[in-house]
Amino acid sequence: MSDTVLSIEDLHLSFPFYRGEVHALNRVSLEIKRGEIVGVVGESGSGKSVTAMLAMRLLPEGSYRIHRGRVTLLGDDVLNATEKQLRQWRGAKVSMIFQEPMTALNPTRRIGKQMVEVIRQHQPLTRRDAQQKAISLLEEMQIPDAREVMERYPFELSGGMRQRVMIALAFSCEPELIIADEPTTALDVTVQLQVLRLLKHKARASGTSVLFISHDMAVVSQLCDRMYVMYAGSVIESGTTQTLIHHPVHPYSIGLLQCAPENGEPREMLPAIPGTVPNLTHLPRGCAFRECCFAASAQCDETPRLTAHGAAGQQAACWYPQLEDRHV
Structure with missing residues (x-):
């Protein structure tokens, strides 16, 4: 079995518009091994979030053009996958933690119902077992009164609590890879550190690989084993985080x-x-x-x-x- 979880090779992507096209990614190559936590750093517009979204094919179909390149997830071709295959992979093979959990979580549904639905979609568990698993995950994220939180709506939780719920949701189906797109940007420094520690601890304990997107090198230095620096749609430097x-x-x-x-x-x-x-x-x-x-x-x-x-x-x-x- 290959040790590579995600591989992006020589990727060129553009967004067409009425005056031409924006060349968002140019010669992007990166790789994530099993159990690695890898950071992608760059300023706004550098292409880091586009790279992350494409790894799950979350960009709106028809909005972009792939000029050349290859994306593989656990050996499977992402760019040529069918919609049915993508639905099976999302959650089970790869999950995503978004920057703003308030927009990622359904505001009209209780936390528990959302988590149980996701777990049962990818794992053969009864509703009762899925509910117990959801409670255990919330407790691992150090959420007090996890049973009570299961009955709450997202707007009843603080930003830090919502982000912990998102991390628990990302790990709920035991994926091989989690993509975290600036998950701590909207949090204050103290809560940010707590969330980063929880993410790192859970990833290490479960052996899950993480692709962590950030504009902050200081944040990446606390979390990642290796990192890639992006500028104007290209990877311009890579190596171990400490180097x-x-x-x-x-x-x-x-x-x-x-x-x-x-x-x-x-x-x-x-x-x-x-x-x-x-x-x-x-x-x-x-x-x-x-x-x-x-x-x-x-x-x-x-x-x-x-x-x-x-x-x-x-x-x-x-x-x-x-x-x-x-x-x-």
């Missing part, structure tokens, strides 16, 4: 870390990455980051590919990786 946090080599990754408040000096202005993200309706020639890069030269008119640089397993799509002094 990328302490020894980034791509100028964009270095800039992201230097902008983080925890890396700044008291009473001093934080540095900012100059320029703006290129317009993805007209892809720039060569490296998409070159107009903002302190190391850019004529060589950057050619598109760099992910190549081994720095520590073992570290890759960067850059002609001039910063290898001499990589401490941030």
Whole structure:
């Protein structure tokens, strides 16, 4: 049996519109092994959520074009799967934790009914057994009075409690992979840390792989084994989390870390990455980051590919990786 849970290879995706098309993903490749927690980091519009949604084929059909590339989930071809196959895989093989649980949960149905329905759809359990499993999952998420919460509606719970319910729901059918799309963005710092710890503990205990989407490297550093950095629809650096946090080599990754408040000096202005993200309706020639890069030269008119640089397993799509002094 293959050790790879999710594999995305050389994926090119665009969104057509009346004036052309937005090239949202360009040469995206990533891989998640069994039991791994992998992060994808990037600013808004970098393509990280599109990548996650496509792994479950949740993008509206007809709204996008795949120019080339391959997506496989446990060896199965996602892009060519039928709707029936996708319904069978969602929940059983792969589950998703969305950014805002209030929109993901049905506001007109009690928590217990929603959880029991999902569990029974993918597992041969009686209603009573499914209900007991749902209660046990809520208790694992450290939700007090789990039986009482089963009778509540989503709007009767706090944001942190709703997100814990979403995590319990994602694990309820024992999937091989969970995709978490910025699940803690709307939470305050204290609750965010609690939710991250619960997600990590449950994933480790069950051996479930996690694809964690975030714009915050500090959050990813607390949770993930490896990470991919995305910019303008492309993966520009990858490696172990500790390597990328302490020894980034791509100028964009270095800039992201230097902008983080925890890396700044008291009473001093934080540095900012100059320029703006290129317009993805007209892809720039060569490296998409070159107009903002302190190391850019004529060589950057050619598109760099992910190549081994720095520590073992570290890759960067850059002609001039910063290898001499990589401490941030």
